[in-house]
Amino acid sequence: MSRSFHARQISFGTLTLAAMLFASPALLGRAATAETVRTTQVSAAAPVHSTRDSQIVVDETGRRVAVPADVRRIVSLAPNLTETIYALGAESRLAGDTDYCDVPAEARSKPHVGSPTSPSLEAIVGLKPDLVLASTSINRRETVDALEHLGVAVYATDPHTIDGLLAGIEHLAGILGIAQQGHELVTGLQARLAAIQTALAGQPHCRVLFVVWDDPLISIGPHTFIADALRRAGAESVVETTQDWPHVSLESIVHSQPDYLIFAGDHGDEIPQLSDLRARPVWRDLSAVKQGNIALMSGEVDRPSPGLIDAIESLAKQLHSSAFANSAGSAR
Amino acid sequence: MMQPMTPRRIIGVCAILASALFVAMVVSLRLGAYPMSVTSVVTTLYHGAIGQMDRIPSDFRLVIFGIRLPRIAMGIVVGASLAVAGAGFQSLLRNPLADPYVLGVSTGAALGAIISLIVAPHVPLAMQIAAFAGATATIAAVYFLGRRGGQLDSATLLLAGIISASFLSAVIMFLMTTLSGRDLRGMAFWLMGDLATPPQISISFLFVVMIAAVGAIYTTASDLNLILTGEQEARHLGVNVARVKIVVYISASLLTGLAVSVSGAIGYVGLLVPHVMRMMFGSDYRVLIPSSAFGGAIAIVLADTLARTVVAPTELPVGAMTAIVGAPVFIYLLRRRVR
Numbered sequence: 001m002s003r004s005f006h007a008r009q010i011s012f013g014t015l016t017l018a019a020m021l022f023a024s025p026a027l028l029g030r031a032a033t034a035e036t037v038r039t040t041q042v043s044a045a046a047p048v049h050s051t052r053d054s055q056i057v058v059d060e061t062g063r064r065v066a067v068p069a070d071v072r073r074i075v076s077l078a079p080n081l082t083e084t085i086y087a088l089g090a091e092s093r094l095a096g097d098t099d100y101c102d103v104p105a106e107a108r109s110k111p112h113v114g115s116p117t118s119p120s121l122e123a124i125v126g127l128k129p130d131l132v133l134a135s136t137s138i139n140r141r142e143t144v145d146a147l148e149h150l151g152v153a154v155y156a157t158d159p160h161t162i163d164g165l166l167a168g169i170e171h172l173a174g175i176l177g178i179a180q181q182g183h184e185l186v187t188g189l190q191a192r193l194a195a196i197q198t199a200l201a202g203q204p205h206c207r208v209l210f211v212v213w214d215d216p217l218i219s220i221g222p223h224t225f226i227a228d229a230l231r232r233a234g235a236e237s238v239v240e241t242t243q244d245w246p247h248v249s250l251e252s253i254v255h256s257q258p259d260y261l262i263f264a265g266d267h268g269d270e271i272p273q274l275s276d277l278r279a280r281p282v283w284r285d286l287s288a289v290k291q292g293n294i295a296l297m298s299g300e301v302d303r304p305s306p307g308l309i310d311a312i313e314s315l316a317k318q319l320h321s322s323a324f325a326n327s328a329g330s331a332r
Numbered sequence: 333m334m335q336p337m338t339p340r341r342i343i344g345v346c347a348i349l350a351s352a353l354f355v356a357m358v359v360s361l362r363l364g365a366y367p368m369s370v371t372s373v374v375t376t377l378y379h380g381a382i383g384q385m386d387r388i389p390s391d392f393r394l395v396i397f398g399i400r401l402p403r404i405a406m407g408i409v410v411g412a413s414l415a416v417a418g419a420g421f422q423s424l425l426r427n428p429l430a431d432p433y434v435l436g437v438s439t440g441a442a443l444g445a446i447i448s449l450i451v452a453p454h455v456p457l458a459m460q461i462a463a464f465a466g467a468t469a470t471i472a473a474v475y476f477l478g479r480r481g482g483q484l485d486s487a488t489l490l491l492a493g494i495i496s497a498s499f500l501s502a503v504i505m506f507l508m509t510t511l512s513g514r515d516l517r518g519m520a521f522w523l524m525g526d527l528a529t530p531p532q533i534s535i536s537f538l539f540v541v542m543i544a545a546v547g548a549i550y551t552t553a554s555d556l557n558l559i560l561t562g563e564q565e566a567r568h569l570g571v572n573v574a575r576v577k578i579v580v581y582i583s584a585s586l587l588t589g590l591a592v593s594v595s596g597a598i599g600y601v602g603l604l605v606p607h608v609m610r611m612m613f614g615s616d617y618r619v620l621i622p623s624s625a626f627g628g629a630i631a632i633v634l635a636d637t638l639a640r641t642v643v644a645p646t647e648l649p650v651g652a653m654t655a656i657v658g659a660p661v662f663i664y665l666l667r668r669r670v671r
Binding site for chain 2: 099112113114115117118119120121122123125126128140142143145146149150151247
């Protein structure tokens with residue numbers, strides 16, 4: 001798949017297999033391994049103390065960060081945060097991002113500091129950032145600790161729900177001194193979410209299998225932002241687990257027989273086509289495959305960013321086309 | 333085969349290798365994602381050495397003193413530890429293919445460290461002690477499994493190591509699957525052998541422990557030479573074989589635990605460096621131990637420089653670099669022995 005070259009570069013030995021298995025969601029840029037215990041109240045991100053030069057804020061992972069009052073140079077270590085910066089119209093202040101930052105397309109031309117999971121510390125330092133943005137959805141805690149050790153201000157987000165994501169965007173905007181833009185962006189997104197809710201009122205939830213990875217089958221747990229995105233789109237995952245990125249046995253899917261299979265990805269990714277699934281043992285016998293109930297979401301669903309709302313809208317329309325056919329006039 | 337070993341020769345070999353290590357350090361200091369000229373590296377070091385930190389541009393200060401030098405220092409500790417541990421295990425098990433990684437000792441140390449992260453996160457030294465305990469327990473198990481008819485059998489020993497390693501990594505996988513949490517991602521890199529993360533404890537402390545353990549093995553060097561010709565003969569010559577074995581066993585396990593707790597499981601350094609040093613300077617342990625320490629340090633510093641630069645700005649785990657070079661050489665040595 002598109003990012004598997006990372007796996008290949010480090011491929012050796014039994015340990016590697018183990019490592020790859022666990023790192024695979026992270027390397028795919030799809031992971032948001034959650035420390036569910038530490039769901040910090042986003043309201044805690046409000047400035048606690050401020051001086052003329054810097055403000056002490058508490059980020060979404062509970063770390064206290066001294067952020068310059070005037071953030072001029074930002075380095076983003078996560079594609080979703082890069083996208084958020086663009087959505088806030090603050091891209092002129094984005095001094096650098098990662099190799100994976102491809103939305104919007106202009107983000108590709110920013111200086112890169114490496115991959116989100118193993119960026120070069122000196123490349124980051126070399127960009128002289130006032131603030132580095134990281135996300136628990138893709139970055140490693142060790143990277144954040146190492147930067148902190150070097151005296152670089154790192155603000156980390158920890159999105160688990162859509163509400164948390166939106167509140168986080170608004171707070172980040174406040175820290176960057178563009179509270180107004182943040183408020184407008186979030187209000188707009190909330191209105192679109194409300195429109196979906198209105199359209200879906202009275203619709204039964206669709207039982208779905210969200211496929212993070214098809215071989216081996218990896219799905220999502222209930223505490224991920226993807227699970228929340230699915231709920232917003234009128235869907236419920238059939239996978240019952242306490243893990244965030246569970247390896248799921250195919251027979252449990254045969255047992256639960258979801259109404260829809262949902263694949264996520266962009267044109268660059270190899271998403272299995274219906275014809276592929278109809279040729280695969282076991283998969284071809286799932287009722288969703290027999291009925292052709294396959295939904296595609298844009299790769300945006302993997303990223304807790306404003307684009308996630310687009311992915312929710314598109315999924316809701318695929319799963320509940322009748323609801324949108326009826327209320328097309330009123331919702332839009 | 334054994335050359336006359338004088339203190340002068342030992343010091344000479346060390347001086348040569350120390351110079352080579354210095355060159356490796358300079359190369360490593362010069363290269364990286366942040367472009368720096370030799371001149372700026374030298375002036376940064378000079379101002380740093382004479383205590384005029386404020387005359388250095390802050391970027392240079394961070395890159396050289398904050399990032400590259402600590403990483404080089406970690407590489408030296410890890411490389412020297414692994415190579416001397418390898419030389420120690422090779423003598424202890426009378427098997428030139430013994431190495432912390434091949435014998436599963438690194439994996440045992442990794443398992444110990446992971447258990448400590450689950451049971452006692454944030455407890456100072458817990459990880460180091462647990463890694464040491466894991467290393468000691470694994471080498472004891474491998475030693476026990478590797479005996480056939482009361483004798484250490486070379487092939488059985490290596491198989492016992494490989495089996496232990498795969499068993500222990502299965503346990504690690506099991507723990508990581510059951511305990512789904514944020515630490516997994518870092519752990520996956522750490523299992524590959526990675527120097528990107530600065531250790532939680534001071535590097536000078538690691539240096540002191542490393543030098544003490546290497547020193548302990550060095551005190552047994554003359555005895556190890558005699559044991560090499562045969563345990564019976566050594567006993568007749570008055571060597572306390574059991575004591576020597578215990579010193580080497582504890583120190584080599586300590587060195588493995590130390591290296592693994594800093595960098596995760598880095599393979600092949602402990603195997604290949606002592607081999608190369610034997611080829612270059614002979615198999616007398618009085619020169620093999622210090623030369624392996626320097627050689628291991630050079631190997632890791634260079635491997636990590638490659639890991640930092642080949643796909644810069646993205647970084648590879650240093651364990652990937654040592655395995656890419658180490659695995660083919662290991663196979664070569666294995667085949668040469670079989671023939």
